[in-house]
Amino acid sequence: MSLSLDEVKRIANLARIEVGEEEASAALAQLSGIFDLIQQMQAVDTSAIKPVSHAQDLMQRLRPDIVTEVDQRELFQSIAPQVEAGLYLVPKVIE
Amino acid sequence: MQWEIVIGLEVHAQLSTRSKIFSGASTAFGAAPNAEACAVDLALPGVLPVLNHGAVDRAIKLGLSVGGKINSPSIFARKNYFYPDLPKGYQISQYELPVVEGGNVTIHVGETEKTVRLVRAHLEEDAGKSLHEDFHGMTGIDLNRAGTPLLEIVSEPDMRSSAEAVAYAKTLHSLVRWIDICDGNMQEGSFRCDANVSVRPQGSDRLGTRCEIKNLNSFRFLEKAIDYEARRQIALLEDGGAIHQQTRLYDPAKDETRAMRSKEDAQDYRYFPDPDLLPLEIPASWIAEVKSGLPELPQQMRIRLERDYGLSAYDAAALTADREIAEYFDAVADKLPSDPKLCANWVMGEISSYLNNEGKLFDNCPLSPAQLVQLLTRIKDGTISGKMGKEVLRQMWIQSGEQAGGWKRHDSEPVENLVDEIIKSQGLKQISDSGELEKLIADVIAANSKSVEEFKAGKEKAFNALVGQVMKAAKGKANPAQVNEILKKKLAK
Structure with missing residues (x-):
C-alpha cells in the first residue's frame, strides 16, 4: 500500500499541521516507509492471537462517582491569553 | 409515486452522575462559567482521565432494560476534530466494542405496537459551550459542560413516520427517567435527538441517501423537522434531483431544515483506541448486581x-x-x-x-x-x-x-x-334514607305538575327536568340512581 502526496496533505490538514511542498514530500517518503513495514508485518499469521486495544494487559480502574474538584477558575484563567465574564476568549468561530 | 420515509434516531442522554465521566468536577447545572471546569476538563498538560463508575453503571442499566448485550471488555476511543469548546482536540467516545450492543424498544403508535431495534449505546464525554455573542469579535468558551457523561443511543432505521420517531423518542425518554439514569430535562439539553432521514419508493428495500438533522431538543421540533425534511427530499427527487448526504439544522422559527455541512467536507474523525484508557472490564457479578436493582x-x-x-x-x-x-x-x-x-x-x-x-x-x-x-x-x-x-x-x-x-x-x-x-x-353526606328522599320527590312532583304532564304525554326530556329539580332540592346530596328509581316508580302510578 502506498500513499499519495495529496493524501499526505489531507492528513496534515486534518491534524492542523501546516506543511510545505518539500515537507510533504519528505513526510510521504517517511510514511510510505512505515506502511511498508506494516505490510511486512502483515505476513505474520496472527489468526490465533486475541486482538488487543492496549499495549498493557491490564483492565481499567474506576473512580467512585464523587465530586473531588473545587473551583480553581481564577488560577486556571491566570495563564489564559484572554478572559471575560468567566469565559475563555478565542478567535471568532464561524461555522 | 408513493414514497416511504425511513428514520433512525441517535439520542444523547446526559447521565445523572454527580461528577464528570473522566474527572472529579461537578456536573451541577447552572454554575458560573468555568467554575466546574477542572484541569482534566481543560486538557492541561499531564492530566489523565479516570473513568467514573457511576457512568458505566448507568450504561449497564440501560443495556439491560433494552435487552442489549453488555460488552466486556469495552473500549474507549478518541474521536479527533478541532473546535475551541473541545480543548483536547479529540472527544473521548467509543467506536469498537461500545458498552451496549443491540437490544430493542417497544413503541406504540395509536393501537399499533412496533419494535425498534437498537444498534448500540456508547459512553462519551460532552463538549463545552461556545458563546458567539459579541465579545469584541471573539468567541467566549464555557467548559462547565465539557466532560459531562453522555450515553449515545443509536437505533436502526426502523421508523417509517415522524409519529413513530416521536413515539420512540418519548418511550426512550420515559425509560431513561424510569430507570433513573438521566433527568430527561430537554430544555437543559439532558436529552437531545439527531434524526437520520431518507426516503425511498414504497416497496423498495434499498435505503435512500440520508440527511442527518442535528440537535432536536423537543418532541415537537423532532416531528416538524422530520416532516419538513421528508417533504424536501421527495420534492427534490420528484423534480429529478438527487439527495446529497448532509448534516442539517432545523430552524423552528422558519420551520425548515438548512444544510450545515455536506459530506465532501465532512470530518474524518480518525478514531483510534485511547492509549490513556485501559480496556473496561464489566464482570458478570456487576451485571447481575445492576439487574437485581432494576425496577x-x-x-x-x-x-x-x-x-x-x-x-x-x-x-x-x-x-x-x-x-x-x-x-x-x-x-x-x-x-x-x-x-x-x-x-x-x-x-x-x-x-x-x-x-x-x-x-x-x-x-x-x-x-x-x-x-x-x-x-x-x-x-x-x-x-x-x-x-x-x-x-x-x-x-x-x-x-x-x-x-x-x-x-x-x-x-x-x-x-x-x-x-x-x-x-x-360540611354535611355532604348523600341522602340515602329513602323515606326522606321519597318526601322530597313527592314535593317536587306536586310543585311541577306541568313537567309531570309532559312526561306522561311521552316527553322524555321532562323526566330529566324533574330529576334536576329533585337534585336541586336535595342540594346535590341525593344519589342520582336512587332518585331515578323512586321518581320512575312514583310517576308510573
Whole structure:
C-alpha cells in the first residue's frame, strides 16, 4: 500500500499541521516507509492471537462517582491569553 | 409515486452522575462559567482521565432494560476534530466494542405496537459551550459542560413516520427517567435527538441517501423537522434531483431544515483506541448486581396493569408514561383492588390536573394514596356522589400540606380520616334514607305538575327536568340512581 502526496496533505490538514511542498514530500517518503513495514508485518499469521486495544494487559480502574474538584477558575484563567465574564476568549468561530 | 420515509434516531442522554465521566468536577447545572471546569476538563498538560463508575453503571442499566448485550471488555476511543469548546482536540467516545450492543424498544403508535431495534449505546464525554455573542469579535468558551457523561443511543432505521420517531423518542425518554439514569430535562439539553432521514419508493428495500438533522431538543421540533425534511427530499427527487448526504439544522422559527455541512467536507474523525484508557472490564457479578436493582420496567408494568387490573391498553399506557404516576397509581389500586378503573380515572383526572395546576410531580402529591383511597371508598359505598367527591377532594387538597420527602416516605404511616371529617362537618353526606328522599320527590312532583304532564304525554326530556329539580332540592346530596328509581316508580302510578 502506498500513499499519495495529496493524501499526505489531507492528513496534515486534518491534524492542523501546516506543511510545505518539500515537507510533504519528505513526510510521504517517511510514511510510505512505515506502511511498508506494516505490510511486512502483515505476513505474520496472527489468526490465533486475541486482538488487543492496549499495549498493557491490564483492565481499567474506576473512580467512585464523587465530586473531588473545587473551583480553581481564577488560577486556571491566570495563564489564559484572554478572559471575560468567566469565559475563555478565542478567535471568532464561524461555522 | 408513493414514497416511504425511513428514520433512525441517535439520542444523547446526559447521565445523572454527580461528577464528570473522566474527572472529579461537578456536573451541577447552572454554575458560573468555568467554575466546574477542572484541569482534566481543560486538557492541561499531564492530566489523565479516570473513568467514573457511576457512568458505566448507568450504561449497564440501560443495556439491560433494552435487552442489549453488555460488552466486556469495552473500549474507549478518541474521536479527533478541532473546535475551541473541545480543548483536547479529540472527544473521548467509543467506536469498537461500545458498552451496549443491540437490544430493542417497544413503541406504540395509536393501537399499533412496533419494535425498534437498537444498534448500540456508547459512553462519551460532552463538549463545552461556545458563546458567539459579541465579545469584541471573539468567541467566549464555557467548559462547565465539557466532560459531562453522555450515553449515545443509536437505533436502526426502523421508523417509517415522524409519529413513530416521536413515539420512540418519548418511550426512550420515559425509560431513561424510569430507570433513573438521566433527568430527561430537554430544555437543559439532558436529552437531545439527531434524526437520520431518507426516503425511498414504497416497496423498495434499498435505503435512500440520508440527511442527518442535528440537535432536536423537543418532541415537537423532532416531528416538524422530520416532516419538513421528508417533504424536501421527495420534492427534490420528484423534480429529478438527487439527495446529497448532509448534516442539517432545523430552524423552528422558519420551520425548515438548512444544510450545515455536506459530506465532501465532512470530518474524518480518525478514531483510534485511547492509549490513556485501559480496556473496561464489566464482570458478570456487576451485571447481575445492576439487574437485581432494576425496577419493574414500563413495558412489563403496562402488561401487568392490563392483565391484573383489567385496564384498557390506553389507560395502562397513560399510567406507565412516567414512573411517578405509575407508582402512585399502583399504591392506590393496591389499597382498592375492587375498582382499579375508578382509581385510574381519579389519578389521571382530578389528581393529575391539581398537580399540573401547581406544577408539582406525583412524588410530591400532597394527598397520599391512602387518603385518596379513603375518598374513593366513600364514593363507592354511596356515602357521597362522585360530584361531591370532587368537592371533598378540593377541601382535602387545601387542608393537607405537602409531606416532607414526598408521600412514599409516609406511605406506611397511619392517616387520619380527613374524608369522613369533611363530609361530616360540611354535611355532604348523600341522602340515602329513602323515606326522606321519597318526601322530597313527592314535593317536587306536586310543585311541577306541568313537567309531570309532559312526561306522561311521552316527553322524555321532562323526566330529566324533574330529576334536576329533585337534585336541586336535595342540594346535590341525593344519589342520582336512587332518585331515578323512586321518581320512575312514583310517576308510573
